[in-house]
Amino acid sequence: MDDRLKETLSAMMDDEADELSVRRLLSHARQDEVRAQWQRWQQVRDLMHQGNLSDDRVDVSAGVREALDGGAPPLSGPVARHQVGAERKWHWPAVAMVTLALAVGFGAGAGWESADSSDSMANAGITAEQSEGRNAGTVVEPMQEVALQGLDEEQWEHVSRYLLEHAQHNSVGAGRGSVGYARLVSASGSGY
Amino acid sequence: MIRRTVTGIRGRYLKRGRQLLTLVVLMAASLMGQAVADTDSENAEYWLDRLGPALNMTSYRGVFVYARGDQVSSMQIAHRYQDGVVEERLVPQDGASGEIVRKGMRVVCVLPDHGRIQLDQVIPSGPFAEAFSSQFMPVSRWYQPQLAGDDRIAGYDVVKLALKAKDDLRYSHQLWLEKSTGLLVKSHVRSSDGEVLEHFQFTSLEITDSLSDSEFVIRTKGEEVARNLSPEQTASPAPRMDGWTLEWQPDGFIPAAAPRSGKGRAVAFSDGLAAFSVFVEPARKIAMPTGASRIGATTVYMKQLDIDGAGFFVTVVGEIPPTTARKVAESVRVDDTLAFGAIGQ
Numbered sequence: 001m002d003d004r005l006k007e008t009l010s011a012m013m014d015d016e017a018d019e020l021s022v023r024r025l026l027s028h029a030r031q032d033e034v035r036a037q038w039q040r041w042q043q044v045r046d047l048m049h050q051g052n053l054s055d056d057r058v059d060v061s062a063g064v065r066e067a068l069d070g071g072a073p074p075l076s077g078p079v080a081r082h083q084v085g086a087e088r089k090w091h092w093p094a095v096a097m098v099t100l101a102l103a104v105g106f107g108a109g110a111g112w113e114s115a116d117s118s119d120s121m122a123n124a125g126i127t128a129e130q131s132e133g134r135n136a137g138t139v140v141e142p143m144q145e146v147a148l149q150g151l152d153e154e155q156w157e158h159v160s161r162y163l164l165e166h167a168q169h170n171s172v173g174a175g176r177g178s179v180g181y182a183r184l185v186s187a188s189g190s191g192y
Numbered sequence: 193m194i195r196r197t198v199t200g201i202r203g204r205y206l207k208r209g210r211q212l213l214t215l216v217v218l219m220a221a222s223l224m225g226q227a228v229a230d231t232d233s234e235n236a237e238y239w240l241d242r243l244g245p246a247l248n249m250t251s252y253r254g255v256f257v258y259a260r261g262d263q264v265s266s267m268q269i270a271h272r273y274q275d276g277v278v279e280e281r282l283v284p285q286d287g288a289s290g291e292i293v294r295k296g297m298r299v300v301c302v303l304p305d306h307g308r309i310q311l312d313q314v315i316p317s318g319p320f321a322e323a324f325s326s327q328f329m330p331v332s333r334w335y336q337p338q339l340a341g342d343d344r345i346a347g348y349d350v351v352k353l354a355l356k357a358k359d360d361l362r363y364s365h366q367l368w369l370e371k372s373t374g375l376l377v378k379s380h381v382r383s384s385d386g387e388v389l390e391h392f393q394f395t396s397l398e399i400t401d402s403l404s405d406s407e408f409v410i411r412t413k414g415e416e417v418a419r420n421l422s423p424e425q426t427a428s429p430a431p432r433m434d435g436w437t438l439e440w441q442p443d444g445f446i447p448a449a450a451p452r453s454g455k456g457r458a459v460a461f462s463d464g465l466a467a468f469s470v471f472v473e474p475a476r477k478i479a480m481p482t483g484a485s486r487i488g489a490t491t492v493y494m495k496q497l498d499i500d501g502a503g504f505f506v507t508v509v510g511e512i513p514p515t516t517a518r519k520v521a522e523s524v525r526v527d528d529t530l531a532f533g534a535i536g537q
Binding site: 040143147148151154155158159 | 257266285286460467468469471478480481482483484485487490492494505507509510514515518
């Protein structure tokens, strides 16, 4: 499955995919791959927003075909065992957030998450300084923000190497096992 | 029954012991508010003790999801502990295909060239301290451990363990451990306002001893990168902060590994749960911005230093709040620019 198809899948979750690309996705030779990708993203969405997993064996492709054709799903290919939409509620915007990050890659997820968190961090900084017994009167400079996606190629290479090395320290050194490996692969995965 | 035991203890101990006991009881009462919470904390320690060994000595297969910030990945894993040797095979489920196979201390990676990153730069070639896991870490000194109830994850009964950071220097953690083995099946890293910054969870899991050899065979075709992680060569566990020192480090974080992988001068610190790495490198032709970036719970703080006209990059990477990372980065002092000479060219 290439990146363009993944993008379509992502757009589908966002309810923004155009019909042509959805048809292209549905005619992809490896429907099992498409389904697996969809289910993984679905699982992630469930995990992040409900804290538990729903039935992951739903095949939506037939339902989508039906909607596109305005009729019954074709007999060939995988058949949906569940009716789409009837049993499950979809949180489109949330899915979109997750999948967009997946499609665009690492860079998109970097930087501050919200203005709120940067505020609270500046405050935390003051508390930390004061509790350390340093000059309480010193004004703490606001935290400088660096957007990783703004780095040029060389700079990014630098940072990603550090991320990877640190992840290695974690996986082997910290005895965190798979969490550490996950950090490692997450850092190297969609590395740009 | 309990009352009788307490009376028995008090009868046997002298006045000092009684004072101590009173003090402990008072402290416990003031800290947790109730005696039940006290047992909770003890039980939490019990589970915490099981965490490390369980990660290595449980045999299982499954798929887990890992999310930090907006970034999500999932991985298939098979893990076997047999005759004292850990075998592991990890297959990323997203992006380009590849795998990591580990047998004991030998790690083989088959990962395609990820654009601008070569993995062989990354796998440590030299001694690597397995210090964190074997070393005693008084985690409860920096985190308030507490049992937070039962749950079910990936079909297994789990106990939820909350580790609340006692200060602003670190994040809070929540761990879900499988009841019979103590295996970590889910974890959260949370900011002080309770926002989940990092999420790890098995979506399918089978804890079983019947894992065949064939599950640990490399199947992806591609360039293999192999390294031995040999702890026996770790003659000196002391960190190698050649030419630089930290004037300040957050309480509880101690130097833990001395990797020799990259050309950077890296030292890792851990408090038993969280870790950060400090990199100090001579600045070459490129310029780096100053400031912090966050990817979920991971902070990258970059800074440039000028010592006698020589430039240095200081980078702190870790699962710590940006304020902590900045303080660490700002406390780096380069005291021997010559120590960097050989690699500065």
